[in-house]
Amino acid sequence: MEAQALFSKLATYVATQNWQYIYPVWSRRAQGISIGINLHPNHCCNWHCIYCQVPGLQRGPSPVIAMPVLQAELEECLRWISEQAKTHGIAPEASLVQDIAFAGDGEPTTSPQFPEALKLVSHTLAHLQLPILVRLITNGSQLQHAHVQLALQCLHALNGEVWFKLDAGSDAEMRAVNDSHVPLALHLQRLRTCCTLCTTWVQTALVSRRVDEQIIKTPALPGYIKALQAYQNKIAGILLYGIARPSQQMAATCLQAASDSDIEYYVRELRAHGFHVRAFS
Ligand code: SF4
Incomplete structure (x- = not known):
């Protein structure tokens, strides 16, 4: 049995469990099973991305967040994978599971319990002696807070990494795509802070928007490259991806997935400007 087949079995098992916080997914970006942690089962986020x-x-x-419940769900998920791996004689769970990722249905760092949840994951992995990568997938909007910065230092100590959302090369694009009124310059300052605390990848969704009967690719390349130029040696690289699953938002009527050729063009241009880029269509 291969990792993807084991994931299908895991998904069937999870469907019977009614877990609140833990949701394993097959991650095209992480290329394997990703155990997601959702600190916002109430679907609340401070951004509203298109x-x-x-x-x-x-x-x-x-x-x-009921921490004992989160802990029990995480341990049960890891235990299930470990047992199945042994039963089917496949790789140990540490190589089956690509990451444990704080992501979910809202921005993880807005939860006051994010630092505590990160510690819980750290202790669980240490206790089970599982060297699984821990990731934070964030919109970066809380990086100005000392408790979040401290948590990122803990993530760094775990050899973890951050995927920091940047979908824009201008204030107008941030408003249109993320429904965020944070100026781009301030968002970039938060990116800088993030880079000083922990290994940081910039993750960018490339979309096509219909505006006044015109199709506009967002982020527009010149503004995006200009915004990131000063971070080239600070970030680990750029994760560029198209929209694989349909948006659930009303504003999405003006949205189209970027084509493979658009993504390839962006990758070529970004690499030509010296960026390390991984792309997912
Ligand atoms: S995609 Fe945007 S709106 Fe949705 S959870 Fe992430 S940051 Fe929030």
Whole structure:
């Protein structure tokens, strides 16, 4: 049995479990099983990205996380994978599971319990002696807070990494794509902070938007390259991806997935400007 077949079996098992916080997925970006941690089962996020796949996305506070429940779900997921790996004589779970990723249905770092949840993951992996990579997938909007910075230092100590969202090369694009009124310059300052604390990849969704009967690729390449130029030696690289699954947002009626040739063009141009790029269509 291969990793992807084991994931299908795992998905069937999880469907019977009614877990609140843990959701294993097959990650095309991580190329394997990714154990997601969702600190926002209430679907609340402080951004409202045009391509967001969270149904019923809303603005609102983070819910209180029941840490013992989170811990039990994580341990059960890891135990299931470990048992199946042994039963089928396949690679140990540490190589089957590509990462444990804080992501979910809202921005993980807006939860006041994010640092505590990160510690819980760290202790669980240490206790089970599992060298699994821990990732934070973030919109970067909370990097100004000391408790988030401290958590990222802990993530760094775990050899973890951050995927930092940057979908724009201008203030207008941030508003149109992320529904965020944060100026791009301030977002880039937060990216700089992130890079000083932990290994950081920039992750960018390339989309085509219909505006006044015109199709506009976003982020527009010149502004995006200009924005990132000063970070070339600070970031680990760029993860560029198209929209594989349909957006669940109303504003998505003006949205189209970027074509493979658009993505290839962006990759070529970014590499020509010296960036390390990994692309997912
Ligand atoms: S930051 Fe993530 S969860 Fe929040 S709206 Fe954007 S894509 Fe959705």
